[in-house]
Amino acid sequence: MPLRGTTANVPRNPYPPGLNPMLPLASRRYGAINWIGLATLYGKEVRRFWAVATQTVLAPLVTGLLFLAVFVLALGHRVDQIGGAPYVDFLVPGLIMMTIAQNAFANTSSSLMIAKVQGNIVDLLMPPLNALEMTIGIAGGGVTRGVVVGLTTGIAMMVFVPIDIAHPFFVMFHAVAASLLMALLGMLTGIWAEKFDHLAAITNFIVTPLSFLSGTFYSTTRLPELWQTIAHLNPFFYMIDGFRYGFIGHADAPIWTGVAVMLGVNAVLLLLVHRWFKRGYRLKA
Amino acid sequence: MTAAKLGIRRFGALNGLGLVTLVKREASRGLKDYNYQLLGPAVTALLYLAVFRLALHNDETGQLLINFIAPGVIIFSACEKAYESAAGSFIFDKHERIIADMLMAPLTPIERLIGYVSADCLGGIAVGVVVAVVTLVFAELGAAHPWAIVAFGLLGMVFHALVGLLVGIWAEKWDQFSAIHTFLLVPLSFLSGVFYPIEALPGVFQAVMQWNPLYHAIAGFRYGMSGTEAGDPLLHLLVLAGVNLVLGAWAYRWFRSGYKLKP
Numbered sequence: 094m095p096l097r098g099t100t101a102n103v104p105r106n107p108y109p110p111g112l113n114p115m116l117p118l119a120s121r122r123y124g125a126i127n128w129i130g131l132a133t134l135y136g137k138e139v140r141r142f143w144a145v146a147t148q149t150v151l152a153p154l155v156t157g158l159l160f161l162a163v164f165v166l167a168l169g170h171r172v173d174q175i176g177g178a179p180y181v182d183f184l185v186p187g188l189i190m191m192t193i194a195q196n197a198f199a200n201t202s203s204s205l206m207i208a209k210v211q212g213n214i215v216d217l218l219m220p221p222l223n224a225l226e227m228t229i230g231i232a233g234g235g236v237t238r239g240v241v242v243g244l245t246t247g248i249a250m251m252v253f254v255p256i257d258i259a260h261p262f263f264v265m266f267h268a269v270a271a272s273l274l275m276a277l278l279g280m281l282t283g284i285w286a287e288k289f290d291h292l293a294a295i296t297n298f299i300v301t302p303l304s305f306l307s308g309t310f311y312s313t314t315r316l317p318e319l320w321q322t323i324a325h326l327n328p329f330f331y332m333i334d335g336f337r338y339g340f341i342g343h344a345d346a347p348i349w350t351g352v353a354v355m356l357g358v359n360a361v362l363l364l365l366v367h368r369w370f371k372r373g374y375r376l377k378a
Numbered sequence: 379m380t381a382a383k384l385g386i387r388r389f390g391a392l393n394g395l396g397l398v399t400l401v402k403r404e405a406s407r408g409l410k411d412y413n414y415q416l417l418g419p420a421v422t423a424l425l426y427l428a429v430f431r432l433a434l435h436n437d438e439t440g441q442l443l444i445n446f447i448a449p450g451v452i453i454f455s456a457c458e459k460a461y462e463s464a465a466g467s468f469i470f471d472k473h474e475r476i477i478a479d480m481l482m483a484p485l486t487p488i489e490r491l492i493g494y495v496s497a498d499c500l501g502g503i504a505v506g507v508v509v510a511v512v513t514l515v516f517a518e519l520g521a522a523h524p525w526a527i528v529a530f531g532l533l534g535m536v537f538h539a540l541v542g543l544l545v546g547i548w549a550e551k552w553d554q555f556s557a558i559h560t561f562l563l564v565p566l567s568f569l570s571g572v573f574y575p576i577e578a579l580p581g582v583f584q585a586v587m588q589w590n591p592l593y594h595a596i597a598g599f600r601y602g603m604s605g606t607e608a609g610d611p612l613l614h615l616l617v618l619a620g621v622n623l624v625l626g627a628w629a630y631r632w633f634r635s636g637y638k639l640k641p
Contacts, residue, residue, distance in 0.1 A: 147553070148557070163574070167430070168430070168433055294414065297417075297418045306432075310433050311432045315432060
């Protein structure tokens with residue numbers, strides 16, 4: 094049996110290549126993108142939520158299942174088929190998307206907010222990362238949280254109700270696009286907010302109502318005409334509608350309009366976040 | 379003027395001033411930020427009702443279900459507030475190390491228990507009233523048995539406040555606070571008839587629900603508002619009072635022994 098710790102006695106070069114302190118310091122030695130920095134930032138964002146997975150993955154899953162139970166038990170036999178699908182089949186994609194949206198938003202907004210309040214935001218601002226790398230690294234963490242939570246919630250729901258997927262492409266596209274959209278919105282909120290109260294206000298008064306009222310629990314065709322028009326101006330509606338199309342093959346709005354809206358809104362938000370990071374808006378003195 | 383000579387406790391069996399001070403402090407911190415602490419639950423309650431309103435047909439049966447849900451949402455919001463203020467206040471004070479202010483004050487364990495629970499109930503009542511007013515947008519509320527509204531409202535909130543006290547004393551991190559909330563209290567109330575009559579549940583679960591104190595609180599409160607009887611109100615009352623007594627005794631013991639509070 095080998096002695097414990099014997100391998101530790103083998104001398105080896107402790108420095109990664111390019112970081113030998115015996116060599117003189119030099120300027121940035123990487124190309125257009127600092128891949129190591131980007132991967133580190135992304136990894137930090139993922140580990141941040143994974144370390145408390147009970148709260149960040151299991152809790153939304155349980156809440157999603159609860160909503161499923163409540164709505165099926167309270168409404169299952171009262172609501173007619175919607176778009177040719179039983180109410181349960183209609184409800185499940187909506188609930189999964191609601192969970193994805195809320196968690197992608199929570200991940201990025203809380204990450205920036207806590208870093209600002211605790212003062213360790215400098216750890217983000219000091220490293221050699223440019224605005225684009227910061228945007229992608231943090232948004233990537235939010236997208237990962239959204240997709241992981243959506244996947245686990247979906248699998249958990251499958252235990253109780255049969256789930257068919259009609260168009261896998263739309264399921265994947267909308268899961269990722271919606272996660273990105275909410276992650277970017279979360280970043281804007283996290284950068285803008287100065288207190289936890291501001292963040293709570295945006296979550297309680299904007300994100301939760303929009304994720305509840307944009308067709309998660311009912312078809313927007315049931316709304317009065319004026320409200321239908323308003324609903325169709327709301328990006329939340331397209332992410333739920335398109336995601337649901339991937340499952341049941343029925344959408345309230347033209348499916349490619351939804352794809353275009355998601356791409357367009359994401360592009361605008363990406364530019365905005367990038368600009369704010371570049372200017373250091375509310376982050377740098 | 380010379381300072382009064384220090385001596386032993388000079389008030390009677392009950393430190394009235396101390397008790398009132400504790401209630402004032404706890405109740406005011408729970409309602410200071412009324413924007414978030416009152417408006418938040420009101421918006422959430424409104425959302426639940428709006429979702430059901432829009433998912434249901436706009437006819438008589440739809441309205442009946444909304445009227446059924448509204449009392450459930452009201453007592454759920456009030457109870458949630460009682461839990462949050464009880465547990466939140468302890469965890470916050472422990473983290474900020476100002477829990478000593480409470481431990482140093484000349485209050486007996488029973489005074490602390492009464493002080494905290496009544497303050498948390500006051501917060502719950504404020505939220506409950508605001509939510510009730512807001513639900514009038516969608517629902518028709520009644521007061522068929524006012525005594526039941528008061529009794530079950532209070533018993534439900536006391537239950538949550540006591541659970542909150544125990545969690546607050548025991549928990550060292552906010553994670554534990556939200557875990558009890560997400561994995562225990564919300565499922566217990568959502569599954570026990572906030573949104574649907576328990577007859578909608580499969581038979582086994584109906585029997586299990588009889589063991590859930592929150593089922594009794596919600597059913598009793600709804601009986602008070604709409605007059606629809608689900609089970610025997612007296613049974614609901616007895617179960618809740620019994621559970622609250624046990625939890626109260628437990629919290630009293632922890633206050634007396636200083637468990638997790640005193641070194």
